[in-house]
Amino acid sequence: MDFLDILREKAFLGREFLTWLWFKCDQADGRIEMPGNRVYEVFFLDRMTLDMSDVDTPQTVTLKGGHSELREGLAALKEGKKIEEARISVRAGDNEFTMVLKGTWFSLGAFRTPPILPAAEADPEEGMEATFLEKIALIEEGVEIVDRLFEFFLSVRLSDEWDARELPAMRRWIASGLE
Amino acid sequence: MGFTARSVSMMRYRIKGQIEGAFWDAVDEGMRKGAFRSLEGSGELIGMGWASIDDFADTEFRGSSYVRGNYIGMALRIDTVRVPARVLEMTLRQEGKKLMEETGRRRLSNAQRRELKERIVETLKKQVLPSIQVFEVIWDTAQAVVYFASLSVKARERMEDHFKKSFGLPLIPLIPYLRAEELVAGSLRVELLEKLKPSSFIP
Numbered sequence: 101m102d103f104l105d106i107l108r109e110k111a112f113l114g115r116e117f118l119t120w121l122w123f124k125c126d127q128a129d130g131r132i133e134m135p136g137n138r139v140y141e142v143f144f145l146d147r148m149t150l151d152m153s154d155v156d157t158p159q160t161v162t163l164k165g166g167h168s169e170l171r172e173g174l175a176a177l178k179e180g181k182k183i184e185e186a187r188i189s190v191r192a193g194d195n196e197f198t199m200v201l202k203g204t205w206f207s208l209g210a211f212r213t214p215p216i217l218p219a220a221e222a223d224p225e226e227g228m229e230a231t232f233l234e235k236i237a238l239i240e241e242g243v244e245i246v247d248r249l250f251e252f253f254l255s256v257r258l259s260d261e262w263d264a265r266e267l268p269a270m271r272r273w274i275a276s277g278l279e
Numbered sequence: 280m281g282f283t284a285r286s287v288s289m290m291r292y293r294i295k296g297q298i299e300g301a302f303w304d305a306v307d308e309g310m311r312k313g314a315f316r317s318l319e320g321s322g323e324l325i326g327m328g329w330a331s332i333d334d335f336a337d338t339e340f341r342g343s344s345y346v347r348g349n350y351i352g353m354a355l356r357i358d359t360v361r362v363p364a365r366v367l368e369m370t371l372r373q374e375g376k377k378l379m380e381e382t383g384r385r386r387l388s389n390a391q392r393r394e395l396k397e398r399i400v401e402t403l404k405k406q407v408l409p410s411i412q413v414f415e416v417i418w419d420t421a422q423a424v425v426y427f428a429s430l431s432v433k434a435r436e437r438m439e440d441h442f443k444k445s446f447g448l449p450l451i452p453l454i455p456y457l458r459a460e461e462l463v464a465g466s467l468r469v470e471l472l473e474k475l476k477p478s479s480f481i482p
């Protein structure tokens with residue numbers, strides 16, 4: 101399969117990841133227990149777009165607002181839509197990152213790291229390089245958290261656990277949201 | 280909007296293949312080969328290429344200024360000039376009229392019209408201020424990853440193309456499936472991933 105074929109046919113993987121991530125956050129109040137006894141804090145913030153990828157005329161729903169507005173997303177999930185993008189915040193240690201994570205391209209919109217204090221270097225060029233290195237280290241830390249979450253998702257998605265436990269649990273969660 | 284801004288939108292790429300021979304020499308050669316330069320031609324694009332990530336007017340990279348630790352930081356600078364359509368139309372009409380009066384003809388041939396338009400576009404282009412776009416790129420040489428600070432499809436395509444022309448290395452967007460392939464590589468789950476079909480979340 102060439103790249104465009106993969107992009108089209110496997111777009112569901114990124115969307116299922118985002119949808120699963122929302123499920124995990126909602127179930128655990130944002131504290132996701134990762135393999136290896138680490139805890140990541142993940143929150144879905146004020147924006148979410150859901151889409152149906154397998155239909156000829158794509159149907160997109162964008163939700164903005166607080167917790168109750170986002171829960172309308174469950175109605176979209178019930179129709180078979182999946183999350184295409186969502187603004188989330190993630191934290192693994194001291195640092196919190198927010199971004200609009202996109203399911204099809206795995207691109208990161210409006211990615212924000214904790215602020216960097218201006219470097220105290222005497223030489224302005226050295227100062228710029230220090231700032232650059234600090235910033236890229238933060239960016240990579242944030243991207244790494246997303247990678248680990250995706251890896252966790254894959255370990256479940258590619259196991260027997262998916263059909264046996266996880267998928268039924270997600271369906272119950274989606275059904276329950278409409279009461 | 281660059282990487283040191285408060286908020287940045289970015290694409291992540293995997294670099295395929297390897298540089299032959301001495302790595303940093305090849306990088307230097309690629310930077311110079313792909314450095315910003317003016318372009319001739321009738322299109323909107325009048326200049327493109329790598330520039331310093333700190334100063335888009337610096338396209339010389341003295342002292343390999345693009346190297347920062349294991350990272351390479353540069354910007355792709357794209358200069359375009361757009362002649363407003365109505366100005367072109369108006370000038371074309373005026374000049375066409377003049378040409379017909381001079382030659383005593385009542386209409387211009389297609390060839391004449393075409394040649395006139397090309398001439399006018401060239402003249403008008405010189406009168407229009409260019410639009411300068413700057414897109415930042417960070418190359419993590421330790422991880423063979425490139426981050427690109429824009430989600431614009433056109434900018435991405437230009438950058439992917441220019442990177443390949445400069446360094447001979449294709450960039451592959453790290454979409455979820457391809458990232459998953461990397462994460463499960465060498466394990467029994469490779470086959471499961473290949474065969475994976477969408478699940479239905481409908482209760």
